[in-house]
Amino acid sequence: MRNLLLAACAVVLLPAGASAQQIEARVGKLESEMRAVQRKVFPGGAGRIIQPDIQPADVTGDTAPGVPATAPIADLTARVTTLEQQIATLTGQIEQNQFRARQIDEAFQAYKRATDDRLRALETRPATVQPQPQPASPEDEALVAPIEAAPARSAPRPTAAAPRPVTTAAVERPDTGDAGEDAYMYGYRLWEAKEYAGAERALKEVVAKYPKHRRASYAQNLLGRTYLDQGKPSLASIAFYENYKKMPDGERAPHSLYYLAQALQTLKKPQDACKVYGELTDVYGAKIDARMKADIAKGRAAAECGA
Structure with a gap:
């Protein structure tokens, strides 16, 4: 009779032990994944585990000595649920950061294209600055503000034909030895x-x-x-x-x-x-x-x- 009772207890406790081992395996895997995600998101955390937003409720009142508050499987299930929630939250944050990074890069590229277009437009626009008086020699380049507007003149502009431009071939090359x-x-x-x-x-x-x-x-x-x-x-x-x-x-x-x-x-x-x-x-x-x-x-x- 005693042997039959022991066999029956073993049959009853075997599924519970197997379930606990499976949950422990899940917990170990989730905790390792959690640490990997936190190292990626918080590289300066030095292995620090961020506490979950949802904590188990405090149990108040008197508890009889030697009696656990909850069953071991229930505790493991709560830990698994908490870890899954944390991983889901961190995964969502990573995806949001990646989306924001793409938006910032697209905005920068658009700004760069617009700036290049404005610079090309400025460079191809006809000059509106009055020509500066040129110095007589390269040793005495005068500093003349090119943005100052010239005073209005009442006399009409001369109608003489503009001088022909000087070609490169017509400019003499010096030869001093230096x-x-x-x-x-x-x-x-x-x-x-x-x-x-x-x-x-x-x-x-x-x-x-x-x-x-x-x-x-x-x-x-x-x-x-x-x-x-x-x-x-x-x-x-x-x-x-x-x-x-x-x-x-x-x-x-x-x-x-x-x-x-x-x-x-x-x-x-x-x-x-x-x-x-x-x-x-x-x-x-x-x-x-x-x-x-x-x-x-x-x-x-x-x-x-x-x-």
Whole structure:
């Protein structure tokens, strides 16, 4: 009889033990998945487990010693349910973050395309700036604010035919024995003759071939002025900034900052122009002469920079 009772108890307890083992396996798998998800979502958490939003209710009242509050299978089931809810919540958060990242990337690409279109439109628009008076020699490049409007004239414009443009072949190449000096002077003469395409090529060649020559700073600055004369303030601003960034000790670095501010104001960016004027004064205040200081003051007033 005793053996029959033991066999019957074993038959009854066997399914419960098997169910507990299955639930324990599920719990172990879910907990490992939970830790993997948390390491991905919270890389700085150092293995910290985030507590679930839903906690088991506190049991109040007296409990008889030795009597468990709930059955082991019920506790395991509650743990499994909580872990499944946490994994579902974290999975939803990951999907939302990925969706937001795609939206941000699409918005940036649209902004980039719109900005490129505006820059191309500005570069192809006819120049509205009055031509600047050109200096007599490359050693004495005058600083003239290109954005200041010329005073109205009552006299009629002359009707004489415009002079024929000078071709590149008509510009003489100097030959003094200093290759860097000769290359810059040739680019300068092309610019002075308003042969801008040839001047661009010659000035870029100076910067590329003779980056350590003192005329490299001159050539990069004059390249920016060549773009300004053609009504391309966007390209001009890049050329001026490159001269200041790569050759800050060059002789024409202060001039490039001045003309950079002028180009920015032509692009309708007075606040940026004011920042460049401030940079010019802070970095080169002790090196610039009285004429440049006067031109800076005029430029700041035109941009309404204030004190």
